[in-house]
Amino acid sequence: xxxxxxxxxxxxxxxxxxxxxxxxxxxxxxxxxxxxxxxxxxxxxxxxxxxxxxxxxxxxxxxxxxxxxxxxxxxxxxxxxxxxxxxxxxxxxxxxxxxxxxxxxxxxxxxxxxxxxxxxxxxxxxxxxxxxxxxxxxxxxxxxxxxxxxxxxxxxxxxxxxxxxxxxxxxxxxxxxxxxxxxxxxxxxxxxxxxxxxxxxxxxxxxxxxxxxxxxxxxxxxxxxxxxxxxxxxxxxxxxxxxxxxxxxxxxxxxxxxxxxxxxxxxxxxxxxxxxxxxxxxxxxxxxxxxxxxxxxxxxxxxxxxxxxxxxxxxxxxxxxxxxxxxxxxxxxxxxxxxxxxxxxxxxxxxxxxxxxxxxxxxxxxxxxxxxxxxxxxxxxxxxxxxxxxxxxxxxxxxxxxxxxxxxxxxxxxxxxxxxxxxxxxxxxxxxxxxxxxxxx
Ligand code: FAD
Numbered sequence: 001x002x003x004x005x006x007x008x009x010x011x012x013x014x015x016x017x018x019x020x021x022x023x024x025x026x027x028x029x030x031x032x033x034x035x036x037x038x039x040x041x042x043x044x045x046x047x048x049x050x051x052x053x054x055x056x057x058x059x060x061x062x063x064x065x066x067x068x069x070x071x072x073x074x075x076x077x078x079x080x081x082x083x084x085x086x087x088x089x090x091x092x093x094x095x096x097x098x099x100x101x102x103x104x105x106x107x108x109x110x111x112x113x114x115x116x117x118x119x120x121x122x123x124x125x126x127x128x129x130x131x132x133x134x135x136x137x138x139x140x141x142x143x144x145x146x147x148x149x150x151x152x153x154x155x156x157x158x159x160x161x162x163x164x165x166x167x168x169x170x171x172x173x174x175x176x177x178x179x180x181x182x183x184x185x186x187x188x189x190x191x192x193x194x195x196x197x198x199x200x201x202x203x204x205x206x207x208x209x210x211x212x213x214x215x216x217x218x219x220x221x222x223x224x225x226x227x228x229x230x231x232x233x234x235x236x237x238x239x240x241x242x243x244x245x246x247x248x249x250x251x252x253x254x255x256x257x258x259x260x261x262x263x264x265x266x267x268x269x270x271x272x273x274x275x276x277x278x279x280x281x282x283x284x285x286x287x288x289x290x291x292x293x294x295x296x297x298x299x300x301x302x303x304x305x306x307x308x309x310x311x312x313x314x315x316x317x318x319x320x321x322x323x324x325x326x327x328x329x330x331x332x333x334x335x336x337x338x339x340x341x342x343x344x345x346x347x348x349x350x351x352x353x354x355x356x357x358x359x360x361x362x363x364x365x366x367x368x369x370x371x372x373x374x375x376x377x378x379x380x381x382x383x384x385x386x387x388x389x390x391x392x393x394x395x396x397x398x399x400x401x402x403x404x405x406x407x408x409x410x411x412x413x414x415x416x417x418x419x420x421x422x423x424x425x426x427x428x429x430x431x432x433x434x435x436x437x438x439x440x441x
Contacts, residue, residue: 059192
């Protein structure tokens with residue numbers, strides 16, 4: 001008998017319910033990944049994530065081969081291709097992780113139509129809690145994080161599953177070579193479960209609570225791309241962190257709950273990937289020149305420019321920098337969050353529909369923030385989270401010679417650096433547009 005394990009965003013052997021169930025169901029397992037043209041059509045197949053994905057698939061294939069199996073890579077519509085192989089191999093069961101995006105849900109419906117009862121969808125593969133299972137009375141999802149987190153902490157967890165030791169994959173199925181992709185950012189990390197597990201072992205969660213907002217210290221885990229592609233399981237990480245214990249671990253697990261929170265919002269409201277979750281009646285400004293200055297890291301606000309340049313260079317940005325650059329675009333320049341979210345998705349190696357779109361909405365005040373009009377003043381943020389200016393000097397070479405926190409306000413220097421732009425908005429009026437547009441004055 002044969003079972004198909006259709007890999008999606010769960011590119012790992014450890015704690016993988018899809019692989020585990022396939023292994024338990026049949027003598028032979030076909031571990032399958034399908035490169036789907038619909039992902040490209042939706043604008044999701046960007047070089048940084050494709051390069052990381054190629055690493056993940058290479059690593060997954062190598063790990064499967066060590067068990068005696070191998071990865072089968074195909075190209076085509078995932079449901080169609082999977083069903084075709086299921087028929088050809090007379091597979092008794094097909095297993096897949098439940099996804100939350102509109103794309104993943106269409107794929108799941110399509111699989112269901114083609115495979116009927118042979119399909120099993122595993123709903124605690126990608127997140128710790130299954131989206132849709134934690135709900136306030138009378139509602140289909142939580143719209144506020146704090147009560148969600150309380151409920152999340154009370155729910156039963158899955159016990160992490162061991163990686164299968166030996167697998168057999170049917171010989172007769174041919175596999176495509178893993179494509180080679182050149183990323184658009186030179187500082188991209190290498191993908192895959194092996195790299196992700198090594199990073200987790202190298203990084204220490206112990207000081208996470210005190211360091212996670214320190215921009216130059218760069219003390220967060222950097223596990224986000226491994227979580228996005230499922231090289232690491234959120235359930236297993238929560239389990240490992242809790243076993244370690246302490247304040248750092250607690251704060252880290254809370255971030256994993258934020259990830260679950262956004263996933264359950266998107267599962268309940270798939271349209272929130274593109275539409276305002278809560279409309280504030282915003283009529284955003286459109287200014288291509290200002291947008292280009294933001295995108296290219298030449299707004300004249302060093303802390304904003306540093307974040308945007310880190311994104312271009314590494315395909316990743318520190319969370320504090322994501323918050324303040326997104327806030328600058330939506331609440332200072334008062335431009336549509338969708339344009340900024342799109343730019344992030346073009347580059348972020350961890351670019352994720354649930355986490356990106358809903359964090360952007362949170363910042364823009366159209367999402368789940370209970371204080372939708374809060375504005376993060378980039379100068380206050382800079383003084384607080386980059387007090388010596390080290391983060392700015394790392395990413396903005398034109399300012400590398402300016403010592404200390406003076407680097408945050410080059411317009412105050414007796415001779416401002418000639419090759420760095422003047423601020424594109426008056427530093428004294430950073431909140432004006434939002435307040436005016438939302439009638440707060
Ligand atoms: P750590 O601080 O080590 O946290 C551990 C893990 O918790 C992260 O890897 C991530 O999976 C999860 N996490 C942490 N913070 C959040 C959060 N606010 N929301 C959801 N999950 C969180 N995260 C993405 O994974 N993909 C995105 O596309 C994405 N876009 C964002 C856009 C904006 C505007 C903002 C403000 C945040 C965005 N985030 C996104 C959330 C967060 O910035 C990143 O998850 C984090 O910076 C990744 O770094 P890390 O792995 O070192 O995080």
